[in-house]
Amino acid sequence: MTWIHVYLLAVGAVVTAGLSVVSITVGLAIGILVCAASLSRAAPLRWAARVYVSFFRGVPLLVLLLLIYHLLPQIGIDVPGVVAALVGLTLCTSAYQAETLRGGFVNIAPGLVEAGRMIGLNATQLLVRIRAPIALRLTLPALVNEGIMILKASSLVSVVGVGDITRTAQNLSSSTYRPIEMFATAGVFYLLLNVIVTRGGNGLGRLLGLPRT
Amino acid sequence: MSGDVAITLRNVVKRYGDHEVLRGIDLDVRHGEVTCLIGPSGSGKSTLLRCVAFLEEHDAGIIRIGGAPLGFDERPDGSRIRLPITEIARVRRNIGMVFQQFNLWPHMTALGNVAEGLRQVLRLHKREAHDRAMAHLTRVGLAERASYYPSQLSGGQQQRVAIARALAMDPKIMLFDEPTSSLDPELTGEVLNVMRDLAAEGMTMLVVTHEIGFAAHVAQHVVFLDQAQIALEGRASDVFRKPWHPRMAQFLETYLDRGASVLLGN
Ligand SMILES: Nc1ncnc2c1ncn2[C@@H]1O[C@H](COP(=O)(O)OP(=O)(O)OP(=O)(O)O)[C@@H](O)[C@H]1O
Ligand SMILES: [Mg+2]
Numbered sequence: 263m264t265w266i267h268v269y270l271l272a273v274g275a276v277v278t279a280g281l282s283v284v285s286i287t288v289g290l291a292i293g294i295l296v297c298a299a300s301l302s303r304a305a306p307l308r309w310a311a312r313v314y315v316s317f318f319r320g321v322p323l324l325v326l327l328l329l330i331y332h333l334l335p336q337i338g339i340d341v342p343g344v345v346a347a348l349v350g351l352t353l354c355t356s357a358y359q360a361e362t363l364r365g366g367f368v369n370i371a372p373g374l375v376e377a378g379r380m381i382g383l384n385a386t387q388l389l390v391r392i393r394a395p396i397a398l399r400l401t402l403p404a405l406v407n408e409g410i411m412i413l414k415a416s417s418l419v420s421v422v423g424v425g426d427i428t429r430t431a432q433n434l435s436s437s438t439y440r441p442i443e444m445f446a447t448a449g450v451f452y453l454l455l456n457v458i459v460t461r462g463g464n465g466l467g468r469l470l471g472l473p474r475t
Numbered sequence: 476m477s478g479d480v481a482i483t484l485r486n487v488v489k490r491y492g493d494h495e496v497l498r499g500i501d502l503d504v505r506h507g508e509v510t511c512l513i514g515p516s517g518s519g520k521s522t523l524l525r526c527v528a529f530l531e532e533h534d535a536g537i538i539r540i541g542g543a544p545l546g547f548d549e550r551p552d553g554s555r556i557r558l559p560i561t562e563i564a565r566v567r568r569n570i571g572m573v574f575q576q577f578n579l580w581p582h583m584t585a586l587g588n589v590a591e592g593l594r595q596v597l598r599l600h601k602r603e604a605h606d607r608a609m610a611h612l613t614r615v616g617l618a619e620r621a622s623y624y625p626s627q628l629s630g631g632q633q634q635r636v637a638i639a640r641a642l643a644m645d646p647k648i649m650l651f652d653e654p655t656s657s658l659d660p661e662l663t664g665e666v667l668n669v670m671r672d673l674a675a676e677g678m679t680m681l682v683v684t685h686e687i688g689f690a691a692h693v694a695q696h697v698v699f700l701d702q703a704q705i706a707l708e709g710r711a712s713d714v715f716r717k718p719w720h721p722r723m724a725q726f727l728e729t730y731l732d733r734g735a736s737v738l739l740g741n
Binding site: 373380382392399 | 528530564567568570571572574576578579580581582583584591592595596624625626627637640641644
């Protein structure tokens with residue numbers, strides 16, 4: 263084990279972190295839209311949201327990744343493995359986040375919204391200033407959990423040739439014949455990234471007025 | 476419509492399914508007076524208050540706030556029309572409401588709760604909203620708790636912040652739905668004191684309460700609701716001195732008994 267190996271694994275960690283951050287944020291944006299659809303008054307929208315969520319929660323991520331990786335070139339879209347990985351991770355996490363957020367919105371105490379109406383907030387202000395932050399607050403622990411899940415699940419992208427932590431560790435173990443050191447270091451990098459996610463979640467919680475845990 | 480009437484209800488009906496919760500309520504709440512709404516559980520007090528706030532839509536009759544119809548208006552031919560949402564918001568701007576469960580927004584500090592309407596609805600600048608919100612917190616004795624989140628405040632403090640939040644919007648009428656009912660007995664006093672001060676300053680108040688003492692001492696007008704109807708109303712002194720109405724006598728006995736049992740340490 264040399265510093266070169268650690269450096270290469272650190273590069274893999276940047277790839278893993280990048281994949282996770284992009285898929286979590288884009289997944290949150292899509293998740294908000296899907297959640298809005300699932301709470302909408304229009305039955306077709308609710309139905310579409312339900313199908314979307316069941317599909318992407320039901321298909322294993324590994325299968326989804328391989329499917330996208332092989333499907334995109336078939337329909338004439340030639341993209342690198344990274345894009346297939348991002349699309350797969352994003353679709354998967356968006357479905358989970360949509361469900362989590364929906365639970366948050368449904369559980370908002372009606373009195374909090376009524377208090378906003380009495381103050382004179384309009385529908386948009388009620389959503390942006392009251393309902394969304396409170397839903398986010400109620401679901402923050404679950405969303406941090408989802409971040410950790412995606413971070414770890416992103417190790418599956420090695421199957422589509424993306425050089426993340428896991429893939430780098432695999433390559434290094436076959437070239438050095440020292441798999442234990444390589445995978446142990448890879449594990450440490452995953453742990454470090456998870457600590458950052460947890461810290462970030464706590465910081466966000468404080469911004470939303472959650473009591474310290 | 477006479478100028479000194481703040482709230483008028485005429486034949487107001489509210490139903491949940493085929494259960495009639497308000498059966499043709501006629502009520503006048505005068506400017507500058509405290510009107511207390513009392514009555515047994517399930518008699519419709521909260522529903523009446525929520526209709527006046529238009530948090531519930533009445534099924535028939537008309538409610539006027541300062542003369543302006545709330546939510547629905549009647550055409551000369553007697554048909555009923557729903558008013559546009561902007562008109563509802565305009566009329567509702569005259570009303571502040573305080574809830575039994577406080578309903579402070581948990582993601583904002585005490586100051587943030589009070590400043591929210593000033594910033595978002597009145598569109599004041601940050602500095603001015605801050606100063607006005609601070610002034611209202613000071614008025615309810617909570618200036619030094621401005622940066623606390625609701626979860627860090629006692630029930631009594633939360634309710635006083637909720638009163639400040641409503642007052643910050645400069646309402647002409649304040650509605651209270653059992654503002655002390657979810658408080659420990661030793662905390663009700665601080666909230667009732669704030670309300671007493673508000674009454675002394677001439678605020679028009681419609682208060683649902685089980686605090687018979689508050690109703691007897693502070694209210695000018697007491698309304699006894701029973702089985703979805705107004706069973707008895709009048710000046711506080713008359714209503715409480717001679718509770719000639721049998722249901723009222725029974726109701727008072729229950730609540731005064733409850734007070735007595737507290738005194739006896741039971
Ligand atoms: N959303 C609702 N749906 C159906 N019935 C309701 C609803 N809200 C209230 N009711 C019914 O209306 C009646 C009056 O309720 P309301 O809450 O106005 O009584 P209250 O006088 O405020 O009682 P309390 O002293 O217990 O607060 C009750 O029978 C209640 O069960
Ligand atoms: Mg009630």
